[in-house]
Amino acid sequence: MALKAEVLYDFTAEPGNNELSVRQGESVTVLDQTVGGGWIQAQNSSGQTGLVPEGYLQVGNRDGDSWSRPGALASTPTAGWDSRTQQAAVEDDDGEWDDDWDHQSEGGYHGDDQLDEEGGASGRPSVKISLNKFPFSKGPSPEVFLLAKPPANTRDLLPVYMGEVGPVWFYPSTPLNCLIADPKKESKLYGLKSFIEYQISPTTTNRPVNHRYKHFDWLYERLMEKFGSALPIPSLPDKQVTGRFQVDFIRMRMEQLQAWMTRMCRHPVVSQSDVFQLFLTYTDEKEWKSGKRKAEKDETVGPMMFSLIEPEAAELDAAEVEQKCELYSRFTKSMDDGVKELLNVGHSHWKRCTGRMFMFIQCLYIYTHISIYLYT
Structure with missing residues (x-):
């Protein structure tokens, strides 16, 4: 008997990517579970075949209403991934994180499923997809800030001085700037997924680093989580559903990213933060992933940022x-x-x-x- 699967969420295939559009509640036939990268080859009732995201299906022989998750199969390359990673390669440059984005990360939202030691799901049987990758609410509350002890590491302190209009940040002696140029179309999964990669050259090192839109999105979420309580962080340019690879759109997005990065470089606190410096100056993939995990474990985020400001404000009357x-x-x-x-x-x-x-x-x-x- 052919292996059947129930569709949990609507998925619209992107032209030219060998994908299959499915609708919630639809039953499809599983043809190949060993495709890898978070994908399953399936066939719908009309006989059309293509790739469907693994996290969008509940796979198993239907016995009443009993279905099993593909992520619980030990032979599946993605066994033991969290729900955010199982959604991984659903979308490309404007979507969620993909399979090559350091799935060992401990930060971010991991869905409502808790994985047991064997990598299977315990508790709820269905996959919950996060609509917000890095919820700001998961950071410390104001009560935590009021009761917490001052940080021991003085290297992270943010000095201020009293100017004519009040407290002012100390600006670095050497201003930082960067240039975004040379957008190139790259691909993964043997050409099934494509994205645009930009070259960023900071003035401090003059050594270019490559980033795609998802990396900018990750940086924005990190800056919002760490500095959003005290600093105005401008939004990134909007995501695009169609036409992401058109020349005019790529040029417009590059200009918008350049304007966003220029504003971030000019801020004396954001530009000198560890996560921003990592984004501009990492030397290899190992350093990038290590710095990424470190940034996601940062405890001085949200209201806790105020504990880093030095000197503290005078006691109010x-x-x-x-x-x-x-x-x-x-x-x-x-x-x-x-x-x-x-x-x-x-x-x-x-x-x-x-x-x-x-x-x-x-x-x-x-x-x-x-x-x-x-x-x-």
Whole structure:
């Protein structure tokens, strides 16, 4: 009996990649589970064949409603992966992480499934796909910051000085900049997956490093997790579903990434952070993966960043703080009342402009203009 599989999620095939479009709840026939890279070759009820992401299927001989996950099979190359990695090669340059992206990483969201020691799923039988790769909520809470001890490593401290407008970051003596150029189309999985790789040359080393959009996305998530509580981190250019390999789109994206990197290089804190320096100056794949895991284990993220600022702010006067809080409460209440009044006025004008009186005025206006036209 042929091995059957139930489709857990909708998947749309990309033209030219030998993929098969499937819909949630559909039953397909498994042709080959040894393709590797998180893919399974399957055939739908219409006889069409192609590759389907392994994490999108529950494979097994259907016995009532009993299905087994392909990730629990010891012969499968991806046995023991977490749910984020099982989704790995579903999409290319604008999607989730792929199979060659250091799946030993301990950071990020690992789905709702917990894997047992044999690599099988314990608890829930289905794969949960994360909609947010690195949720900001998993970082320390403000309570953790208030109760935590100061960091022992003084190398990570962020010095500030009192300027004319208040506390100001210390800027490095040598400004940092980088140039993004020479985009090239690369591929993996024997040409099944393609992506664009950019060459980044920092002014500090003048040695180019290669990164794809996913790497920029990873850097953005790391910067948001570490500095998002205190620093404004601009968003990356939007992801693209179609036309990712068109010349005009590649040029536009390269310009947008260049503008984003320029802003990051000019910030005195972000540009000197370990994760940003790793992104620009790593020497080989081993150093990159090691630095990536270290960055994802960083504990001084979120509100904990404030424990690195030196010197600490002076003790605030309790009476002054209470007075400012009272003024803020009064302002918010008056603003709320003003917005409500504005909405009421707008609603009353809307009723006047859509009622019978408005229609009568409109008809009278039209009749007057017609009369003037006929008698002149």
